[in-house]
Amino acid sequence: MKWTVKKLQCxxxxxxxxxxxxxxxxxxxxxxxxxxxxxxxxxxxFLFAASVPLVxxxxxxxxxxxxxxxxxxxxxLIFLTMGCAGATYFMFTYGAVIDQNMxxxxxxxxxxxxxxxxxPQMILWIAIAGVIPSLILALTRxxxxxxxxxxxxRLASILGALLIIIxxxxxxxxxxxxxxxxxxxxxxxxxxxxxxxxxMKYTKNRWFAGDQTLVRMGEDAHKGPVILxxxxxTVLVLVIGEASxxxxxSLNGYGRDTNPELAKQxxxxxxxxxxxxxxxxxxxPCMFSGMxxxxxxPDLAHHQEGLLDVLGHAGINLLWRENDGGCKGxxxxxxxxxxxxxxxxxFCKDKSCIxxxxxxxxxxxxxxxxxxxxxxxHLMGSHGPAYYQRYPQAYRKFTPTCDTNQIQDCDHQxxxxxxxxxxxxxxxxxxxxxxxxKARQSTMNTALIYxxxxxxxxxxxxxxxxxxxxxxxxxxxxHIPFMFWLSPDYMKNYxxxxxxxxxxxxxxxxxxxxxxxxVMGMMNVKSAVYQPQMDLLTTCRKx
Numbered sequence: 176m177k178w179t180v181k182k183l184q185c186x187x188x189x190x191x192x193x194x195x196x197x198x199x200x201x202x203x204x205x206x207x208x209x210x211x212x213x214x215x216x217x218x219x220x221f222l223f224a225a226s227v228p229l230v231x232x233x234x235x236x237x238x239x240x241x242x243x244x245x246x247x248x249x250x251x252l253i254f255l256t257m258g259c260a261g262a263t264y265f266m267f268t269y270g271a272v273i274d275q276n277m278x279x280x281x282x283x284x285x286x287x288x289x290x291x292x293x294x295p296q297m298i299l300w301i302a303i304a305g306v307i308p309s310l311i312l313a314l315t316r317x318x319x320x321x322x323x324x325x326x327x328x329r330l331a332s333i334l335g336a337l338l339i340i341i342x343x344x345x346x347x348x349x350x351x352x353x354x355x356x357x358x359x360x361x362x363x364x365x366x367x368x369x370x371x372x373x374x375m376k377y378t379k380n381r382w383f384a385g386d387q388t389l390v391r392m393g394e395d396a397h398k399g400p401v402i403l404x405x406x407x408x409t410v411l412v413l414v415i416g417e418a419s420x421x422x423x424x425s426l427n428g429y430g431r432d433t434n435p436e437l438a439k440q441x442x443x444x445x446x447x448x449x450x451x452x453x454x455x456x457x458x459x460p461c462m463f464s465g466m467x468x469x470x471x472x473p474d475l476a477h478h479q480e481g482l483l484d485v486l487g488h489a490g491i492n493l494l495w496r497e498n499d500g501g502c503k504g505x506x507x508x509x510x511x512x513x514x515x516x517x518x519x520x521x522f523c524k525d526k527s528c529i530x531x532x533x534x535x536x537x538x539x540x541x542x543x544x545x546x547x548x549x550x551x552x553h554l555m556g557s558h559g560p561a562y563y564q565r566y567p568q569a570y571r572k573f574t575p576t577c578d579t580n581q582i583q584d585c586d587h588q589x590x591x592x593x594x595x596x597x598x599x600x601x602x603x604x605x606x607x608x609x610x611x612x613k614a615r616q617s618t619m620n621t622a623l624i625y626x627x628x629x630x631x632x633x634x635x636x637x638x639x640x641x642x643x644x645x646x647x648x649x650x651x652x653x654h655i656p657f658m659f660w661l662s663p664d665y666m667k668n669y670x671x672x673x674x675x676x677x678x679x680x681x682x683x684x685x686x687x688x689x690x691x692x693x694v695m696g697m698m699n700v701k702s703a704v705y706q707p708q709m710d711l712l713t714t715c716r717k718x
Contacts, residue, residue: 184316188328191243194252195235197308198367199228201259204266205364206231212358213350223350226343231365233336240329240336245319253309255367260305262366264297268583269560270638272360273369277642278377279456279473285500287515287527291561294581360647380474387478392465393485393702402547402699405668409547409620411697412608416601417455417499417556418641420630421448421654423598431573433598436606440660443676445711447684448657450629454642456503458628459553462687463505465704468645476504482691483509483549489700492548494540498533499553506551529567530554530604537611544619549698554604557597557631559640562590566600573599587634594633609660620665622697626687627655657685669699675715685711 185193199206206228215221242251265271319325344351355362363369402409421427425434427446432438451461451468461471463481483493487509495502495511502511514532515523522532533552540550555565561580573592577585585593605625612621630652632638641652659676666673689711695702696710707713 183311183314184318187243187317187319187325188332190248190315190317191236191239191329191332194239194243195232198235198239198255198259199232201263201304202231202365204263205361205366208361208364209354212354212361223347226347230340230343233339236336237333240332243329245317248317249312252312255371256309256312257301257305258370259366260301262370263304264300266364266366268296269640270632270636270643271640272363272643272647273366273373274363274644275373275376275380276452276454276457276644278370278373280454280642282377283456283501283503287525288500288558290525291527291558291564291580294579296581296584360644363644390475390479391484392480393488393704396485396489396695396700396702396704398489398491398547399699399701401669405620407618407620407664407668408544409665409698410541410544410550410612410615410622411548411694412550412552412612412621412623413694414552414554414605414608414623414625415459415499416554416625416627416656417558418629418631419557419598419601419627419656420651421446421627421656422651423595424656426658427656431595433595434602435599436602437658440606440609443659443661443673443680445657445680445683445685448626448655449653449684449686450627450655451687453629453645453648453652455499455628458687459503459505462626462628462690465691467688468686480508481505482694483551485695485702485704486549486698486700489698489702490546491698491700492544492546493551494548495551495553496533497553498528498530498555499558502551502553527564528555529565530556530601531567531607534604534607534611537608541611541615541619547698549694552608554601556601556627557594559631562593562597565597570596570600570603572596582639583634590633594631612660612662616662616664620668621662622665623660624658624690624694624697625660626657626690630654655687669697670717671712672715672717676712679711679715 209227210224213220213224215224242248262273266273271277423429423433425432426437426442426444450458451471452458457473460473460476460481461468463483464471464476464479465481466472466476483506487493493509495506495509497511497513498515514535515526515528517532517535519528519532519535522528522535533554557565560582562582563576563578573595575586575589576593576596577589578593579585582590609623612619612623615621629641631641632643632649632651635649635651638649643649643652645653661671661673665671689709692706692709693711695705696707696712
């Protein structure tokens, strides 16, 4: 050990250069993706491609020359190294892009979701790319020498690196400008800059965002004459799916019969529906906020009343049933229950439940309603990567399956089979919910809305799961299922023209932006915040 420690030593300049080289190597994916986009065919392009790692190395030389402060440098670099190990694992394995929304997911995920992502491959990766370099770093002795000499050498390193960058820019400036302008996501592949920047933005927005006083919305909300004139109470069930992509729904033309139950239920299906975000932490609060996707402000949504608050102001009874790690603020001020805490051994294992848990004693809940109500059911749905754990054995229809959370190692068809089984099971859960509403038509005007929070990538173009920045996300992550079931009495008593609504659904593109006013309209809630043009049923209500 004495020999080892003696050998692990270097001067200040070599330490800075070694750090710069190490973090350049850690950015191999960024370099590889840059080269793929450049696709060199001529000498100029080959030289441009060769300059990418050199510019990156010079950039790190400047950064680490500034950060190379005694007593701080080792803890800081160990933190950066471990963070890079985690970031690069998810980037290489799932094609993830590290940005602020991804950091939100990290901080707001629960233990069950986090555990599902831990694999032997991940542990090995972090050990090799993070733990071992951190140990070497901790054991390395750095000789600074005289302070003026150290300072002089750092200034020389910074000036030398700047000079090289300037020389490269003088030749390839237009090439770099074009590369980054046309491929904006590539910048988010530079680590640790990507996750450090994202963490700083998250910290600022969460804890240093200024006045967080609750902004009240729709306090003028009240029930309209239609719902007040009903002899029966009105009950709307809003089911929010998880990671469910529309293209795998047979109702949308998918070749497999993944919706046998919904096909029996006279659904009104909107085949061209899009999400507000590509992750739960964005889409769920967005769809309940009343803000359109293009103007959505997550910080404002965090301390502003949403759809459920407005319904509450109108005297609508509310309940949220949770099976997907939380409502992300959408249900904070209404009654809500986490079904994973009910210890339902027939549905749950290791704090993770299949979605039948959301239907536990649903009959009792419905029979106990004494007034007009909206019940929100948040499904676990198709939450990855452990898709095989999202459905009971009886729904293992499509085989062979990918029975592991290391989905990138599975045969692609086996992965699709497993995912399709999750859709098949969701179809069953929705069918049971509709059947429960049908059984109570004599005492209730009943209706159901189902939509997913976002879609999912299953290896297309090397991308898995979800969370890609919206402007760059593949359609699989933004194209979602969105459909209605309306009981005959609901349509009759609320004047809904069914043929009109079916025609509208077949022709019009819709989104989660429509949910806020559509739910208000379906419950006949009147308020200044209601936007009739966003209510999907407006043009199909008989006057």
